[in-house]
Amino acid sequence: MHLGETASVDKQLELLQGTLDMLILKAVSLGPLHGYGILLRIQQISKDRLEIQQGSLYPALYRLEHQGWIASEWGESENNRKAKYYRLTAAGKRKLQTEAEKWNRMADVISGILQSTPEEV
């Protein structure tokens, strides 16, 4: 998101589709949000290091809702405007957990491979 502020020193990493799903679930797990709010929260908790295409957010939300990980409801935003809020379902919570575990395991394996020295082979 380019708000006119300078991006952080690290180059913004590009996001894979699967991880976007995971991040959305995480963002929503901290409390129900509308689409824009989810975007802001992800930016916030990633400390601006992730680049998210705005256009890909909503299809992801719809997909996650279709699969039952999140549920939606119309409500009022802070400006008293109608907005659609998304919250995590119980199943979504479990899904988030398993995805996070998978991710951590994968990260361990990859980093282990990358750190292996010639003597260990």
Add this chain to the structure above:
Amino acid sequence: MEPHGGRHLGDSAKHAGGSVRFLSRVRSWMRAVTRRSRMEREMDAELRFHIEAFAEDLVRRGVLREEALRRARIEFGGVERAKEECREARGVNFLESLIQDARFGLRMLRKNPGFTSVAVLTLALGIAVNTAVFTAFDALVLRPRPVKDPDSLVAVFRTTPGDARGRFSYPDYIYFRDRSKSFSDLSLFAFGMALTSSDLPPTGPEARSRLAGAVGFQLPQLLQGSAQPVVAVFVSGNYFQMLGAVPLRGRLLVPADDQLGSSPVVLMSGNFWQRQFHSDPKVVGSVLHLNGEPFTVVGVTPVDYMGTLPNVPSLWAPVAAKVHVGGLAAENLENRLLIAGMPAGRLKPGVSLSDAQAELDVLAAQLRIAHPEDEKNTGVLLLPDRNDVAMLGPEEWALVGAAMSAVGLLLLIACANVASLLLARAAVRHKEIAVRLAIGASRGRLLRQLLTESILIALFAGAAGLPLAAWLLHLLIVEIASALPSAWGTIALQVSPDVRIFSYALLVSCAAGIAFGLAPALQASKPDVNSALKAEGTLFGRRLSRLRLRGLLIAGQMAACLVLLISSTLLLRGSQRALEIDAGFESRHVVCLEIINPANLRYPQARMLQVSRDLIRGIAGVPGVRSVAQASRDPVGGIRWVPVAPVGAAASTSITQETQTTGAGYSYVTPNYFETLSIPILRGRVFTPSEAEGQAPVVVISEATARRFWPEENPIGKHLKIGLEKGTMFYPGEKDPFIPSSEVIGVARDVRSMDLRRIDESYVYLPLSQSRQWTRILLARTEADPRQLLPAFGHEVQRVDASLPVVGAPLYTMISMDPFFVVSRVGGLLASIVGALGLLLACMGVYGMVSYTVAQRTHEIGIRMALGARGTQVLKLIAHEGLRPILAGMLIGIVASAGVSRLLAAMLFGLNLLDAFSFFGVSLLLGGVALVATLLPARRATKVDPMVALRYE
């Protein structure tokens, strides 16, 4: 800033673990489908909210509202695309968009009625012809027999090493019928026979159809005889019971009717009853004399009922009745060598074909043990009898393949035609498509929509093609059916609508739709957005790929059309040549007289001999007759084999019944046979009258026989063993000869009597004793045109014996009636029709393309003419470009035709595979027509007024 949640939160839903996703998916899908518009509104509102919220953030940072909104929108990206993907995520997309596409497509088609109607009609023609051919194939072969439960019907064959589909003798049939436990019924079809009856009401002259005239059908005329021929088929008593048939009138045959002692009964077919007896209800119960024996007509089978037969017979009779009419001697029912018929059975419920086969194998083994004198390695083969598929040999399948290929080519030409129409239209819709691509439609979506349009056209064409096909088929059947004599039985094609036919038509339509729609759609949806949005699309270089595609289509059409035309011309010319084949004997000045089923007359041998002698004398006495010969077989009919082997010499090949290749065709002939038919004797001599009378063991062999057994030597004086001691299986009335040692006294030139396509492999002529044998066949050599003498012959027959049914025809006519030739002539005719249709379509395609090119390039032409080009130069330019793909296509077509002609070699009867007339002449024709189709619209180009053209867009 912190986003905080809304004030209203729903209850958390409680879902079971694994079914959550499925359930929620279904729910979400259903919600989306049923409340689509609401969902659309909500989605719209949601995305708008997002953009506005973002804009507000920007405003808060000091950006102007207008600017903030603009940046927010840009940052978001394509709203429509996002919406598309959201819809897709919901899972409604496919059905929804399909319906949307269909509706849009229908609208587009409606807006262009000219284009739509031309496309639909062109394609309908191609689909109709295809469907018609398939329907005929289906009705003849694929369709299950119109009997109860055809899937449990089984045909039983006797296998010997030389014959995998052999027939059964009567005792063997009884053996299996009584002992087998696998069948609920095992019935026998014991062939048919031409009987004579004096009880038939007179019928009018047979109507001649146009088709009959076109292919030159001429049948032997009935010369004389008060009795009329009628064909009856013989079936065992349990036949109708096995098939679950229901009578139209009266009752059907039962096993009690099939005993030697029971009173003779017969059934009429509904067709025969209507045609001969005008549906007179009094016929049931009345007496019909067949071959002089009284038969009671006990019932009528339904109209067009065929049972397991390929056509509808006139009469159905029990097998035992064959004895009554003299077609079978009672004791021959016990004869295990006499060929009786073909059994068919119905499997008991729960019994599979393999079970039954296993059981019959065991029974066959037991039979062999009980009769060790039988041929070795005799077995039994069971095949499903649901339809006629099993009866097709490789030749028939080749014919089917050829027919389907031909109409397939026609369909391809039609598709190419419609494809070029689509391409032309795509150029017109260039801008519309470009705009749609620009606002975010995905290429795949666009492609799908264009394809949907094509499939819609194809479906309409299919719907129009079905009734057209029905009409075509009806026309064809009526023509063919009326061309055949009623005595041959009626061909009843069950051409009623059928799931198979509909699905075939549907399949063909969809395939066609994709075939002609894909390339243009791919072309049209190419994301060349910029050039389309800029000004006109008449720039010279830009349309190169579209031009190439159209050129390809034209070339393809020309090639396919040429293949069709050349093949059909080859077939036609080949079938013409067939009639000119030198059979090796004189056929134009010989009349073949045949006594129809003399057994029907029940004359004792002595009387028959006398009648025969008187007849010969009478015929010989007719002015204009040079000689009269007798033969046991007519020179162009059937095949009768007998095993032969040289006596003494290299007896390394022991004759067994298995190896039919050591057999030879044979017939008994009078000494003047060779002279009557002008068959030269190359070596030696013919029988003397005394040798013939005494049936001396002498034989005249054909060249091929001599070459086979004594290749380098003089065969005169050598000896042949003809036949086998224990006899071979034979048809009623035709016991094979057996001569242990027969001296070769002459060698006759080879003829083609068994199969006009080939010289007889081996043939032997045995002496006929006129005092001991009489024959059905008389051959009369005439000086002048034999047809003029036919009435005189009839007079003679009448004089000798008024009740003798005799047919006569010039031998030449009989040759031309050989089924193989008839098929090739009819095939050639039909192929030409398809070829002509192809020509029409291809030329329409060429004309259309050139017209369109001219219209498109009016602007360019105007420029050229304004710059000084003359009319003829412009004409040459257009024509030149139009002719290039045409010539290329024709070249490909010629090469392909050369390949096809090789495949058709069997049907060409010696016509040169690269026959100049067919190839050169037809190419010239096609080229000429294509040239005209090119020049006509090209001429319009020269009439272009440069001023108008320059302003044309």
